[in-house]
Amino acid sequence: MFYETAGNAHGLAHDPFKAIVSPRPIGWIGSRGRDGSVNLAPYSYFNAISDSPKMVMFSSSGRKDSVRNVEETGVFTTSLVGRELAERMNVTSAPVPYDINEFELAGLTMMQGRMVDAPFVGEAHAALECRVIDIIEPRTVDGTPSGNFMVIGQVLGIHLDEKAIAEGRLDMKAVAPLARLGYLDYADAAETFEMARPSLGGR
Template identity: 45%
Template sequence: MEEKYFYEPASGHGLKHDPFNAMIGPRPIGWVSTKGKDGSVNLAPYSFFNAFCYTPPIIGFSSIGRKDTLRNIEESGEFVWNLTDRELAQAMNMSSADAPYGTDEFELAGLEKAPAKLVAPPMVAAAGVNFECKLSEIVTLKNAAGTACGAFLVLGEVVGIHINPVLLREGVFDTFKAGIVLRAGGASAYAEIAPESRFDMKRPG
């Protein structure tokens, strides 16, 4: 077997593009809507996002730097996650624009808002799934030496879930029908979960 390419991240990867994100992937998109104490609304996608607990359901995303989403969550203690599907991919990308605080990315991306039931931030009306969340904790990420690295892990308890009924098949959420878009490697690569990519395995025992 050919020797594997090895590098130490602290010393640089020596490649055309940092491969770290590409190897952890594809990653679900943390498309997060928030509302600040001044009433302004923000919508932004995060590529470091996932689920971390069943009971209670907890999701989280990492903000690299102190961005508007983090500020709003610190002020309100609430946020909404909105599922990105193939039809919403362009709008999601538009909402990633570097805009001044107070800019309404819903308007910027041409998206309709829908009111949440339990939290103040609005939801992306067209999204097939929305999670209403209450802040659990914000963790300042540190390196192995204990030094803060300028990133913040935001964890939230999912207190309300909205699902488009067309995505439920005999009581089971149809992941493959949802057209979920995922972040891949490189500067602009994305992927869609497609039915032909499915395979099944049963747990042993």
Template identity: 50%
Template sequence: MLDTFVKVTRPATAGQTNRMNDVHFYDPLVGHGLPHDPFKAIVAPRVIGWISTRAANGRLNLAPYSFFGAFATFPPIIGFCSEAYKDSIRNIEETGEFVWNLTSKTLAEQMNLTSMPVPPEVDEFELAGLTPAAGRNVSVPHVGESPAALECKLLQVVRLHSLDGQPMDNYLALGQVVGVHIQNAYLKDGRFDTLAADPVMRAGYRADYAQIGSMFEMFRPKA
């Protein structure tokens, strides 16, 4: 039986709606043709990469990143991407360590404060009134008020490249988790209670955030 192919032609103008099936299609290189770029709203919600680091001179830094995720389980590996070479990336390259801190709803305003563009010598822990709790397997402190934190050792910092091979001003830091902090209040029957931790997530446009409204179970089918 012959395969059926659908030919997709790149639009000559920014964003076009296909009236046959009511789909808005656009090529990012041409433009979305909408009032606001929908990309971050489509890839949402995303757990916030609230990253704490320490510079080689001991100066602390704490900053949130929209692009964050987990990439492996054994061993556990997480990563975040910085748009521009910022203090977090520089500190991580200097010391080889960082910590991810879970942003609960109760910490949302303080997390937002740490996104303020301030000089490198400003300690965001102090700025936001947060407790720098000592690490166990890294020298970087974590947010003492956070329900959970992941201590990481740097695996690599990758500068991203576009399809045409041009280097971008985006830096992906990948780290192996070497220590996990969980507040006992969020352990229920031996499981981390994600719903109770109430994580705040990025959900699209400039000021859009989200919470977990509900959870459900779905088990992987057996062969």
């Protein structure tokens, strides 16, 4: 089958787009507003975009609380969501008023960043402290604003749970990073395999 996205006439019970672009890591974004209000929210439109310098991005459908906060302060954190934190991550996705502290709502330990004025999840196996480099509202093919806001941050500091390190690497079986699939589906990366890049040899 083929369908044009302008009409989205795929004929299926549910839009397959998010299922096609998956799995997607979850950016658990911690931020603080100028008035001191804290926010913790999961974004599945999230990823690393470079290693040197270390940079990440998350994208918000609309100017939500996280975007408001990073616009005001220029910093944020992102905490790694392991399988054991899935249910509490889901609690923080609730559309609550701005002044509600999602850390308290989900029963999570709020830790203060060392290099940025933003909180992160104490129970997470890893967390990144980031400074905002750019906030972009992408335009559509006809040039109109999309209403989505992509926040790009440079990673200034990294927190690692030493109990999750084995043989000099972050132990994926122990961490079991959570990923968003399509619909209401999630997966974790507890089962992994290694594959080396091919060598071009004599070419």
